[in-house]
Amino acid sequence: MARLGRKAALAALWTALTASRRGGPPLGRRLAAIPRMIAATLSGRYDGKARLAGMALASVYIVSPIDLVPEAFLLFLGLIDDAAVAVWLAGAVLSETERFLEWEQWKRRRESEHRRAQTISGHARTHRA
Numbered sequence: 001m002a003r004l005g006r007k008a009a010l011a012a013l014w015t016a017l018t019a020s021r022r023g024g025p026p027l028g029r030r031l032a033a034i035p036r037m038i039a040a041t042l043s044g045r046y047d048g049k050a051r052l053a054g055m056a057l058a059s060v061y062i063v064s065p066i067d068l069v070p071e072a073f074l075l076f077l078g079l080i081d082d083a084a085v086a087v088w089l090a091g092a093v094l095s096e097t098e099r100f101l102e103w104e105q106w107k108r109r110r111e112s113e114h115r116r117a118q119t120i121s122g123h124a125r126t127h128r129a
Contacts (some may be wrong), residue, residue, distance in 0.1 A: 011091075030097035037100040045102060051096050058089040 025033075038045035062085055071078035 025098060025101050027094075030094060033097045033101055033104075034093070036104070037097060040100070045098065048096060048100065051092065055089060055092050055096070056094070057064065058085050061085050062089070 037046065037048065038052065041048045041052050062082055070081075
């Protein structure tokens with residue numbers, strides 16, 4: 001992983017963890033959004049397929065038993081790559097869930113405005129086929 005990538009992942013992780021102090025979504029709300037984010041991505045409503053695939057690959061890499069051989073021989077050095085991927089994954093999950101929560105909020109506002117636009121003088125506009 002490139003040096004810049006690690007710095008960006010650490011910065012995203014720190015920003016996400018401290019965002020709740022500045023009014024951003026708390027960690028529990030972000031983690032609770034993961035199943036909705038996956039469902040919206042797989043159904044095509046949310047544009048996170050590439051990012052979700054990257055996070056899935058990083059998760060598989062971390063838990064993969066194939067990676068145990070370098071740790072057995074290289075000890076500490078073999079763990080560095082796992083730690084770097086884990087830091088990137090944590091930052092990616094936190095930043096993507098924040099992005100998803102903002103998208104959900106935008107979508108709700110848009111749907112609400114659409115419903116209000118269809119109401120005229122207390123009468124609902126009907127669509128005829």
